[in-house]
Amino acid sequence: MAGEITETGELYSPYVGLVYMFNLIVGTGALTMPKAFASAGWLVSLVLLVFLGFMSFVTTTFVVEAMAAANAQLRWKRMENHQEDDDHSSTASDSDSLQDNYERAERRPILSVQRHGSPNLFEITDRVEMGQMASMFFSKVGVNLFYICIIVYLYGDLAIYAAAVPFSLMQVSCSTTGNDSCGVEADTRYNDTAPCWGRLRRVDVYRIYLAVFTLLLGPFTFFDVQKTKYLQILTSLMRWVAFTIMIVLALVRIGRGHGEGRPPLADLSGVRNLFGVCVYSFMCQHSLPSLLTPVSSKRHLTRLVLLDYVLILAFYSLLSFTAIFCFRGDSLLDMYTLNFARCDVVSVAAVRFFLGLFPVFTISTNFPIIAVTLRNNWKTLFHREGGTYPWVVDRVAFPTLTLVPPVLVAFCTHDLESLVGITGAYAGTGIQYVIPACLVYLCRKDAQLALGPRAANRHRSPFHHAFWVGFVLLWAFSCFLFVTANIVLSETKA
Template sequence: MAGGITDTGEPYSPYVGLVYMFNLIVGTGALTMPRAFATAGWVVSLALICFLACMSYMTTTFVIEAMAAANAHIRWKRRESERVINDSDSMSDYSDDEVIIRDRVDRSETRPILSVQPGVSPDHFDIVERVEMGQMASIFFNKVGVNMFYICIIVYLYGDLAIYAAAVPISLMEVACGNHSCSAGSSIKYNDTDSCWGPVKRKDAYRVFLTIFTLLLGPFTFFNAQKTKYLQIMTSLMRWIAFTMMIILALIRIGKGHGEGKPPVAELSGVPNLFGVCVYSFMCQHSLPSLVTPISDKKRMNGLVLADYVLILGFYSLLSFTAIFCFDNSLLKDMYTLNFTDNCDVIGVAFLRYFLGLFPVFTISTNFPIIAVTLRNNWKTLFYREGGTYPWVVDRVVFPLITLVPPIIVAFCTHDLEVLVGITGAYAGTGIQYIIPACLVYLSRKRLQPVFGEDMPNKHRSPFHHTFWVIFILAWAGSCLMFVTANIILTETKH
């Protein structure tokens, strides 16, 4: 995240890139979406998720355009440096008086910074170098903007870690303390004060599992973690199996007429949290440079991204609608997989119930060290000063601790995943998904306009290239932040 220009990696086809983007977007947020749907009502939820999918697609095209602009900026800088070097070499062949005369002639000439011949399709905007969002921010933002960018990324990653740190112990607690006897029938609503193992309460079991989780995965924050190809394949395979199973099992139960769900049509009190969950569930903008750059053929990039968003929207809708009509809405849990662990009316095979219950444990545990290392590196970048170095204690101890401790404390204080996902998506997610892409694309156009003129030949230009859409995105983000904040204040006042 904090890195700059790196190698593009092994190229792959556009359709492989489409699959990678699908796997990137569909993650933990999807598991919290059914409960958010049930809380907000099915009509409101469907309308909001369709609208937010369109907004996310719009800002995704903004980021792709900004990536192309960053590549063009880097090439222009290189050509300018080469031109200065060549001019310096050529000047060395002249006398001092001749150099002064040539310099005056150059200054008196009015010529474009970078010559673009009419009718020639330039390749300056080809996305061939991976420029991460942090590097794009340093190119197009001022110092304050760069710092705000990193603060937004850091807050989002903290929210991510808190969600992950809570999700794994919750899944382990439900599997260890839940009712797995098929004689009990449908799902049961438990309280934190209910017994788990004799005198040990469920909330105590949660904290025990959270402690174990911290001791096992926390040390990775002090080292470097790399996601391997085989790890991606394993987690993606488990994700597809689990999601497919949940959809099919819910459809079978609804088809048999055993569905217990009666969701409301509209419940406005659930909209703010649904907004945060949906924003979090469509999050991919911060990872687009690593995903898009290796694609070998980018001619139909916007069309492929649109197709991906349509597929993801359909998948989210199918998962959520089967959930809210299959299960009693009052019994839907924050983590949707947990509705299958103690409900033998839906699935009678014990192994499959345990698989669904532990599915988040395996997939989330593999991502936690990677996100923690990414957050640690962003902290280092935020405080980095040119030519400076960190003392060993600060580099190896302080930065890992300020990365690990806050999300673990949050997870100890609350394990309400719906609230954690909603707040992370509504605040930091709004910044990353709406505000940063809109600012990047606007400032990149403004920066390169003197170089290429009014009609910049950016082959990856967003379909929403009018400035109106940038203003609309920023206005929408601001209004959403005010609405969510006002709702939280009102809710707390009532309590």
């Protein structure tokens, strides 16, 4: 089935789906995790990482169950429409008896239809995106809130991308000026007012790069772009080469006794950013329909997802622990790759430049895709049934509304840890916890009403008790209060 073409595209094996999901989750958030680990302490970080990984797995199974319920609803509606067509084609003399049969069928649970040879209604064959599931199970207010949450998250994504690329370029180019081509001293490396190119300060160079980045990639927001298969393969290959090099270099440095890190056991002041970074680093729920629907065999889908999460937890732990014991906590940069721009860490110049510029290549390829996705979500939020937008609104207003806010945020700050933390803590909490919990709760009610109380969803979450839905929502609300209180206290102390 690996090469079969269907409505959802080319099917692939479960293990290929496992790799795709791994690549989807492990992204930009992983590069900001080492500094967050160092700030919060290794024990607190490990406990929180494992717990948030578990919570993300729970809500992932919620989304899979909702996908199956949405497929069942669509399949049942097609069966109803087929029945209506048969009714219309029947003779008038048979209409009364047919109506009686139809009413009896309406009262009969769908499970009985399944037992008479029909395909499993809950089989995931149609790709039903999150927005479509929201329109199927949420009220109009709920649908609007869903899109607002997605839009806020995508804005955060774009702001992170818009800051990460110029920051990496500034860091690499400013560290290669002057007499020392291996980097500047630690006390000036974080000082935005330190000189970089003649009279230009580091912050000036950062903003120049930001302007160039916006001029080069911003216009893509006004057009339709698609991520090609080969670009995805190249980006994934570069990512794994970079991650492998960093882990190996850190292990070698620690093994030789040159490790500088002495991370604390716990430091609660860093938990806020760590929480947001971890939530952001496990984000995949919004892309699950596109990712899992083409999997050819979904018999052991939950087990494969669990295996993926175990592997991701192991990878995040390995990357972060080697980082915090290799580098001093106060010397770790927001973008972890930039810590390898020093000669005492990497002696080969080509490797230093590759790691330093790695975020530039990978993030730049994703920026236009995220921007177009955000633009289309704005259009969907304001869309009226049967209406069309004027050309100026469609081609100018929406793309401008998409591009300007994240660029302004990036112009004001390049604190990537805070940007990732805030995006993950607020919009990420909504997408990863609140939306899946509400979806699975409402789809279960809908399935019971439409299909009967005994309808069996073969992709039902292992956490099918109502307690888990309540627990996820309570956890999301507690996280929101904790992060908000922490920000208020931090501002008060400042």
